[in-house]
Amino acid sequence: MTDAGGTRRGERTRTRLLDAAECLFAEKGFHGVTVRAIARQADSDPALVAYYFGGKRELFDAVLxxxxxxxxxxxxxxxxxxxxxxxxxxxxxxxxxxxxxxxxxxxxxxxxxxxxxxxxxxxxxxxxxxxxxxxxxxxxxxxxxxxxxxxxxxxxxxxxxxxxxxxxxxxxxxxxxxxxxxxxxxxxxxxxxxxxxxxxxxxxxxxxxxxxxxxxxxxxxxxxxxxxxx
Missing domain, CATH: 1.10.357.10 (Tetracycline Repressor, domain 2)
Incomplete structure (x- = not known):
């Protein structure tokens, strides 16, 4: 049960990061957005961008x-x-x-x-x-x-x-x-x-x-x- 709960929380965090990145990239473009700004909008830790995606470019690809x-x-x-x-x-x-x-x-x-x-x-x-x-x-x-x-x-x-x-x-x-x-x-x-x-x-x-x-x-x-x- 704990593993399932952790997986669900991880999926929600990943989705929030994708949603935040999608919105910010659309507004400001790839170069106008920082990982920190994405994490802040997603109410998350910037380190989780690296954990789930690897980096900003990989997150950009995942959004698309x-x-x-x-x-x-x-x-x-x-x-x-x-x-x-x-x-x-x-x-x-x-x-x-x-x-x-x-x-x-x-x-x-x-x-x-x-x-x-x-x-x-x-x-x-x-x-x-x-x-x-x-x-x-x-x-x-x-x-x-x-x-x-x-x-x-x-x-x-x-x-x-x-x-x-x-x-x-x-x-x-x-x-x-x-x-x-x-x-x-x-x-x-x-x-x-x-x-x-x-x-x-x-x-x-x-x-x-x-x-x-x-x-x-x-x-x-x-x-x-x-x-x-x-």
Whole structure:
């Protein structure tokens, strides 16, 4: 019983440290946070960061991994369901994009402050030359490649270059959405709100699908134009 109680206390302490680190890293970035500050917010001893994680960098990785595993499992399930439930022609491009983006937008909107902090942190990492390639590749490339495979089946004639540029723009749209800057609020005079993730979810797949399709046709359109001129 004592061992079980100690294990439960250890799990609670570890979770508090992860929650505190997630919040502080999202607010101030990796370099703006000290181990002591994390421990203080978690009402814990700084030495326990080393005990449970090894150091600040390892704690940072643990913060990213904790929700990435859950998120990628859900995204994969939605993508597989999207394809399994489609008709003989396969899912539409909009449906594929919705399956890929919906789990993120849904948890940002409804998952509580921890998910908000997590996506703010992912936005920072994605935009950082220091962290972007290594961390995003480590945690998210497998699910991105699964998504791109689904897109290839929907757009079989699309040049590879255009698919990767299209994904690049999709990623940028997600990061800006998670940043929740209020920029669209000011530009629209309050007509649109960056915090309105329901409105984003309704519009993003349609908007992005049009972009994917347009770039997929880009080379053939240029060829047709050249033939017309000649």
């Amino acid at each position: 991994l904790r929700r990435a595993e859950e998120l990628n499992t859900i995204r994969l399930a939605e993508l597989e369901a999207c394809e399994a439930n489609a008709g003989p022609d396969g899912p539409t491009l909009e449906a594929i994009i919705h399956a890929f983006t919906h789990p993120l937008l849904d948890r940002s909107a409804n998952g509580g402050p921890g998910w908000k902090s997590y996506f703010a942190l992912v936005g920072q990492v994605t935009n950082s030359p220091e962290w972007g390639v290594a961390i995003m590749s480590k945690y998210f490339d497998p699910i991105v490649r699964h998504f791109l495979d689904a897109v290839r089946r929907a757009l079989p004639d699309a040049p590879e270059e255009e698919l990767f540029w299209s994904y690049h723009f999709l990623s940028g749209a997600l990061v800006l959405t998670f940043a929740d800057t209020g920029r669209v609020d000011a530009l629209s005079g309050g007509l649109c709100k960056s915090s309105d993730l329901e409105a984003v979810t309704e519009r993003m797949p349609e908007f992005l699908a049009a972009g994917f399709q347009r770039l997929a046709q880009r080379q053939s359109n240029k060829k047709q134009e050249a033939e017309t001129v000649s």
